[in-house]
Amino acid sequence: MAVSFDHRAIEKKWREKWEQNPININDGKKPKYYCLDMFPYPSGNGLHVGHWRGYVISDAWSRYKLMQGHYVIHPMGWDAFGLPAENYAIKNGVHPAISTASNVKNIKKQIQDIAAIYDWDMEVNTTDPEFFKWTQWIFVKMFKEGLAYEKEFPINWCPSCKTGLANEEVVNGRCERCGAEVTKKNLRQWMLKITKYADRLLEDLDTLDWPEKVKKMQTDWIGKSYGAEVDFGIEGRDEKITVYTTRPDTLYGATFMVLSPEHELAKSLATDETREAVENYIYEASMKSNVDRMQAKEKTGVFTGTYAINPINDQKVPIWLSDYVLADYGTGAIMCVPAHDDRDFEFAKKFGLPIVQVIAKDGVEIDPLEEAYTNAEGLVINSGEWNGMESSVLKKEAPDMIEKAGKGRRTVNYKLRDWVFSRQRYWGEPIPIIHCPHCGNVPVPEEELPLLLPEVESYQPTGTGESPLAAIDEWVNCKCPVCGADAKRETNTMPQWAGSSWYFLRYVDNHNDQELVSKEKADQYLPVDMYIGGVEHAVLHLLYSRFYTKFLYDIGAVGFEEPFHKLFNQGMITGKNGIKMSKSKGNVVSPDDLVNNYGCDSLRMYELFVGPPELDAEWDDRGIDGVNRFLRRFWTLATDSVEKNVPASKAMIKERHKLTYDVTTRLEAFSLNTVISAFMEHNNALMDIAKKEGGIDIETIEVFARLLAPFAPHIAEEVWERCGHDETIFHSEWPSYDEKLMADDSIEIPVQINGKTRAVINVAKDIDKDSAIAAGREAVSDRLAGTVVKEIYVPGKIINIVVK
């Protein structure tokens, strides 16, 4: 009687059919929907169940959009430049291109197990010359626009990876990739002027449908602040020192000044008496690492012996040096208001410097202040003509007052720094620049791109700040494309972010050798409607991609400014006790056996059922039994019902509409775990009905299958076929629901006395207030003691009788 459920046979059958007759077809009429996964690095370790999660989420969403009548762009590719392949090459002598290709092959096979509707004709690989030709082309364009420039300065240097790092790649003073302590190294670097886009990157966040958390992280990273620059004269000298402050309203309280030890005037401010101490201090500061500087328990500093003049009151204020002042933020010099800043307060206490309170705390001046009154707001005091003002008002007006008096100017500052873009490693895109002794830096002519990586004997990073490419004379030595003189190639390569900053533009036109992407295709298919990936790229990849897209918009290569309209960050799948899955921890769960034992559909369902998609979830293999049981019960119910072919009953129709409502609304809310719950709950209800009525009508089974199709595509397709359909379920419409058919004739209403439920009454759904209350009183009559003060009836929800 019962048709046995053989997931292997069913999945194999449909995989082959979909291969022959793809279900996601572009007929040129359907609206497009671009659903993108963050493309993976093809690691030699393969995929674990955590990688699956994001891909299942995006595929279920893509299939839903497909059934809603969209042509879905759902591509996959490989972010294949980067250190692991290179480190593998160093260890084993295998060219990164070879190990990468074999990793891509393995992971592609694993990804195909998910049965996602990826369009493999769109596949891209960042290490493919056909692709990185355009990565280099973008760089050349940026160079021509003045956005890529060379600079020598002390950059973040990872001594383990032996390469420079961008600011975004330093986490708590450590290398984002390997965790080694980051040091400073003076290096000639290629930089990208991302700071030019700071305001646009900030303002356009408002236009994005992204998690607030990610927007906030980008906002904080860009770190825009408003304030003023104030020019302080130097006693006995013509020069000025300009400071940046966000609190110009506290200028009267500036009792000393501190310069970063790297400040250009630092050394020259020393007097004969202080010279030795000042030079020692500057030297010591230069030797400190980021981590040392961050973990400093106590402030250090040295008096230069020289005084500045506070322009607001002509007071002499001593100039000190201290490494708590950052050289590369603002002007590298600050005015210190110890009464209203913790750091200045600590410094003043330690070195016995004067403290002048200029904003009254709770309306009074406190003498002496026990601690700094920070983020001060209130009445301005000890401030000459400013006395009696509200600090919040003065804060807004002071910059203009200072500017009018010729003592400074209104200004803004950003925490965002330009992007250190060169890496001293082999396995990356060569930076297409030629250094000519006559012409300076000359870009490789666009028609000569891609500039390929040469073969090397040793992939070992040199550690000197040159990449391994520098050792290959025949590659390095070239002719200047402008004047023909002997010249040398740039030997640094690009960071891994270079390819990932724009790859999503390339999928839709991946073999175009004339343009990065054709205007027609870009207009037709881009930008990305839904982007799904982990939150770890909040300020790296996602910020860089926005910057690249804005640049490409500015040069007319694309017609939109923001690459990703909607962003969804899925949570991480961890091992037991929330420990991140890793080979070294030995807690990696591979999807391969699970697919084999339970089937792709079961694993897909469980990946979604494991918890809210945006939260981390601990993996527990046992849970997959639950969804597997559900699928098998549905299978049995469906195949039995097809055989019995019973007519639809009122209960079946009601259940069908309730299911459609629950699945659709929960799916729209991206509450994917509760979508799966809805399937289980309604399947249980249908099984009960089938027990009583001998089966379920075929239309209800069909609706169930259609709703299930984005999640468990194989079983849904098989059931659909058994219901008598020749064409794929994915070309059927997404079911709609009718709220009238969902509703019960009667409803249950709890009756409370003083907020405690004492009875539940069953009444007609459109009962009026008086009848409802009467029925409620009747139901709890034996408990009604005392005087009724109030009766509350919330239609269809609750009756509450308040008794005294």
Next chain:
RNA sequence: GCCGGCAUGUCGGAAUUGGCAGACGAGACAGACUCAAAAUCUGUUAUCCGCAAGGGUGUGUGGGUUCGAGUCCCACUGCCGGCACCA
């Protein structure tokens, strides 16, 4: 230190606008089937008192608003994430 988020049974989690807390699943326990086990099916499963009917308590802690609070407000505790001397 600053900024954000979270806290519900044994476990993962659910609960539209404040309206029966614990849906759905895992696990456990009991029963059916079986020589037996697995699988499957049926039932029970927040906690306390009670044979039961029934009643008390209960969403990190303490308070508040409300007829009514997991949900709103105030204070606190714990965990997670971001930034980290940004003047």
